[in-house]
Amino acid sequence: MTIANQQNVATPVAREDLLRIEHLKVEYLAGRGSVRAVDDVTFSVGKGEVIGLAGESGSGKSTIAQAILRILQPPAIITGGHVYFEGKDVLAMSDRQLRDFRWEGVSMVFQSAMNSLSPVATIGMQIVDGIQAHRKVSDSEARRMAAELLEIVGIEGNRIDSYPHQLSGGMRQRAVIAIALALQPPLMIMDEPTTALDVVVQREILAKITELKEQFGFSILFITHDMSLLVEISDRIAIMYAGEIIEMAPSRELFEHPLHPYTQGLMESFPALTGPRRKLEGIPGSPPDLISPPSGCRFHPRCPKRFGPCDSVRTKLVEVRPGHLVACHLYAEEFASAIQRDAPRSEVADGQ
Amino acid sequence: MASSNQVANDLVMDVRGLTKRFPVGGPRDKREVHAVQDATFSIPRQEIVTLVGESGSGKSTTARLIARLIEPTEGEILYNGVDILKNEKNASLSYRSDVQMVFQDPFGSLNPAHTVEYILERPLKIHKKTRGRKETRDRIYELLDTVGLGPAAEVAAKFPYELSGGQRQRVAFARALSVEPKVMLADEPVSMLDVSIRAGVLNLMKRLADEQGLSFLYITHDIASARYIADKTNVMYAGRMVESAESTELVEKPAHPYTKLLLSAVPNPHAGLRTREVHTRGEIPSLIDPPPGCPFAPRCPHVMPVCREVMPPPVTISPGHWVRCHLYDGEPLDSVGT
Numbered sequence: 292m293t294i295a296n297q298q299n300v301a302t303p304v305a306r307e308d309l310l311r312i313e314h315l316k317v318e319y320l321a322g323r324g325s326v327r328a329v330d331d332v333t334f335s336v337g338k339g340e341v342i343g344l345a346g347e348s349g350s351g352k353s354t355i356a357q358a359i360l361r362i363l364q365p366p367a368i369i370t371g372g373h374v375y376f377e378g379k380d381v382l383a384m385s386d387r388q389l390r391d392f393r394w395e396g397v398s399m400v401f402q403s404a405m406n407s408l409s410p411v412a413t414i415g416m417q418i419v420d421g422i423q424a425h426r427k428v429s430d431s432e433a434r435r436m437a438a439e440l441l442e443i444v445g446i447e448g449n450r451i452d453s454y455p456h457q458l459s460g461g462m463r464q465r466a467v468i469a470i471a472l473a474l475q476p477p478l479m480i481m482d483e484p485t486t487a488l489d490v491v492v493q494r495e496i497l498a499k500i501t502e503l504k505e506q507f508g509f510s511i512l513f514i515t516h517d518m519s520l521l522v523e524i525s526d527r528i529a530i531m532y533a534g535e536i537i538e539m540a541p542s543r544e545l546f547e548h549p550l551h552p553y554t555q556g557l558m559e560s561f562p563a564l565t566g567p568r569r570k571l572e573g574i575p576g577s578p579p580d581l582i583s584p585p586s587g588c589r590f591h592p593r594c595p596k597r598f599g600p601c602d603s604v605r606t607k608l609v610e611v612r613p614g615h616l617v618a619c620h621l622y623a624e625e626f627a628s629a630i631q632r633d634a635p636r637s638e639v640a641d642g643q
Numbered sequence: 644m645a646s647s648n649q650v651a652n653d654l655v656m657d658v659r660g661l662t663k664r665f666p667v668g669g670p671r672d673k674r675e676v677h678a679v680q681d682a683t684f685s686i687p688r689q690e691i692v693t694l695v696g697e698s699g700s701g702k703s704t705t706a707r708l709i710a711r712l713i714e715p716t717e718g719e720i721l722y723n724g725v726d727i728l729k730n731e732k733n734a735s736l737s738y739r740s741d742v743q744m745v746f747q748d749p750f751g752s753l754n755p756a757h758t759v760e761y762i763l764e765r766p767l768k769i770h771k772k773t774r775g776r777k778e779t780r781d782r783i784y785e786l787l788d789t790v791g792l793g794p795a796a797e798v799a800a801k802f803p804y805e806l807s808g809g810q811r812q813r814v815a816f817a818r819a820l821s822v823e824p825k826v827m828l829a830d831e832p833v834s835m836l837d838v839s840i841r842a843g844v845l846n847l848m849k850r851l852a853d854e855q856g857l858s859f860l861y862i863t864h865d866i867a868s869a870r871y872i873a874d875k876t877n878v879m880y881a882g883r884m885v886e887s888a889e890s891t892e893l894v895e896k897p898a899h900p901y902t903k904l905l906l907s908a909v910p911n912p913h914a915g916l917r918t919r920e921v922h923t924r925g926e927i928p929s930l931i932d933p934p935p936g937c938p939f940a941p942r943c944p945h946v947m948p949v950c951r952e953v954m955p956p957p958v959t960i961s962p963g964h965w966v967r968c969h970l971y972d973g974e975p976l977d978s979v980g981t
Contacts, residue, residue: 564870564894
């Protein structure tokens, strides 16, 4: 993807964007060479919007979250691109500015967050800590706020002096969300926030998150590999594969008309609870080694619809339907004639 | 469920009243965790039977009891009609090869210090399934081929870290297959795999049942995948089996309030994007010396006074579909105890 492609990627009204990521590149310097974990990723999160970031392990979705907060540790380094938050360049922030940006601007609920609580402090102490690090409030005031936050996420206020081990997994997860809410940041990043939980608890927490979002109006960047979950909760979904966004669309549109063969494969990978029992095909092969990613389109070795240019020409993310972007040669005009020659057109036009 | 005597021949595994209590606490404070209570179900030949439930429901303990990794407190395990708990004080080598287990974590269940070839060679040698180097190697290649890993020679020379999660899980299946088992106990075999390769592993299980005549106990928390591959689904809650039916029927006509809750909680974009209400609060109760009555009573939206006092007996509500809930009247199911 090149800079020239930018106009296709940009959303029409840039002013309303809360977070804008442009051409972000993150590399891990490994012994065998560098791994480009995030490669030229561009997207934005609007005010009050829920953006879902989906992909398999190693696709770079968690790395993006860490890059936004600038909490990547060497050997991971940001090698290019920009992150703008409320118009400010995050990558140019000083340590002092970062301190305010983190938690007041963007808070994060980490993967297996229930284990990210300190085992030796009560949950009340941990919430108070977060508040007092950023706001000048008295101990009693901070404690009152902590109790209120716990009530908000559905934990009884009298559990404020409980230690994490005295709480169930679901309650710990709620406590972590309470901490992330403490300073009412405009953006919350949630990295697999419910993956370790049972479905019933997961459903309760998602309902709570949705309710809080309506109440406080924050935006969410929701990261998960669970497509069915994402389709339910997100406004828009970006699908990542091998460090790149390969498709992005409003969630209903993506679910009903997936265009990229990888997305189509993902949608065919999880069994449905309703409808006829069909054979699931899954996707053959496994995600590539990013030290030596495949040439051309990175998905081509696994792609059932590959044709002429796929193994040599890199793909570009282009808008093919309103708000629906896809990086696939099947939809590129310059290869339309090649498709006609190599593949049955009807298959290509699926979902159009 | 038909009466067990007449169809005993078609049931590879017939589990009755299986119970496991783990002692906890000190000498002055003896308590017991009631991990599995009165689990009763059967696995017909060549079929896939599922135990579905949340963490702590006792589904993995049930599999470990059947594999005889731990000994049950009470109950019977009839394997091909023979009560193996009575017959074999310690599980015989033949039982251990007939009943194989595949674990959840393919990163933890394969020895990282050995190649795939070594990992597959061990059970062949221990159970004396092959003779000589050539036969062993041919069999290893055949196994890798069966589970869809190839080219066999290349894969055999690899160490587990060189394989993806899905490939590792296939090696785990190949290892279990190496001793020519009759029953496979698969404990959450896909839950740690990437979405795009889960279907492949599920299809593998289905193929092994259809083509090689294997019977499966598939343990999962994902009721949609149970519907996808299983012939019969049993729902467990807090150590108890609460409902059992043919998989499609269970999903389409759930009877127990817990089963309904579980189904309403599953993300299901096919059903539309509405945010569904979940009509309950609270979590699985403590299994340490649980109170009498239905374990779901504290969370149940339809709870009645009797629910907190008396454990409901299992009743048949339609052929092959039973439920353990006071809301239902039906034929008592004698093969499932009370």
